[in-house]
Amino acid sequence: MAPPLLLTTAPLPACPDRGWPEAAPVSEAALAAAGGLLVPHDGGPAADLRERPDRWALLHLMTGALRRDVPLLAWGSGAALVGRALGAPVHAGHAGAPDWAEVPAAAEVHLQSPGGRPLHWTAGRATAWADPEVPPFLLAAFLAGLDTQRSRRPATPLETVGGEAALRAVLADFYARAARDPLLGPVFAAHVRDWAAHLDHVTAFWVTVLGGAGPGGEPAWRGNLNHVHAGLGLRGEHLARWLTLFAQAARAHLPPEAAEVLTSRAGAMGTRLGAQAAARRS
Ligand code: HEM
Secondary structure, rough: OOOOOEEEEOOOOHHHOOOOOOOOOOOOOOOHOOOEEEEOOOOOOOOOOOHHHHHHHHHHHHHHHHHHOEEEEEEEEEHHHHHHHOOOEOOOOOOOOOEOOOOOOOOEEEEHHHHHHHEEEEOOOOEOOOOOOOOOOHHHHHHHOOOOOOOOOOOOHHHOOOHHHHHHHHHHHHHHHHHHHOOOHHHHHHHHHHHHHHHHHHHHHHHOOOOOOOOOOOOOOOHHHHHHHHOOOHHHHHHHHHHHHHHHHHHHHHOHHHHHHHHHHHHHHHHHHHHHHHHHHH
């Protein structure tokens, strides 16, 4: 079996005798298949992240790793960042010491430093060591415990659905069905001039609804669904047909569990849109 894919947030310290493992740079895409993540001390801040979009991006990746339950070993400034990602208060280090995190709510402390600060703690599959040098026993135990099985939890419903590519396939098929439909087709024909742009908008909408984000971590779509549909004269039969065709497209392209994620969300939104449309008519 292939060894687990090990990722790292920073180059590992140069030290030939140390036996550092091979680790690839972390990225959102790589996390989905990661067997483990190293978060080395890199001397960067964890407490004050003003003007540090690079640290926010790192924190975002860390949150993704934690949500996916990727085994993670962090030390020094890395441990402080992981503490922060887990919601712990983080303090600035003094006199060249790294920033440090208090113990996160769900964590177990194994060792305290003489000053009473948490030195070694674990939370789920995350292991943290607050000092800038990780002890060899901890690294060895971490590497030995990495499982080779890919049993990660999907981080978001978007991942369950199969990501943006799977969404695009469903949506392209759905709008092709809707455009051909005698009831819905004329409504779309009257309002959608640029189908490519419309598909981009609705894809961004679904990415956002399913917990995904744009390339920089920002929401991919911002808007108000009720306003978009307010002037279309939607009635119950439009919504019912929309949902039927949507479910057909979802089932044609996705496994049952993934199709269910999409159709149940669409159903809930359809109920709200229907209620708003009825309120406007009365
Ligand atoms: C749960 C049900 C529905 C969902 C989730 C939904 C979602 C969306 C989204 C995300 C947009 C794009 C918004 C944007 O441009 O930022 C949109 C636009 C549109 N929708 Fe829906 N929709 C639903 C039901 C319907 C129904 C029943 C119709 C009737 C035919 C409809 C017709 C349209 C049209 C014509 C536009 C384009 C409006 C424009 O660009 O002027 N939608 N919809």
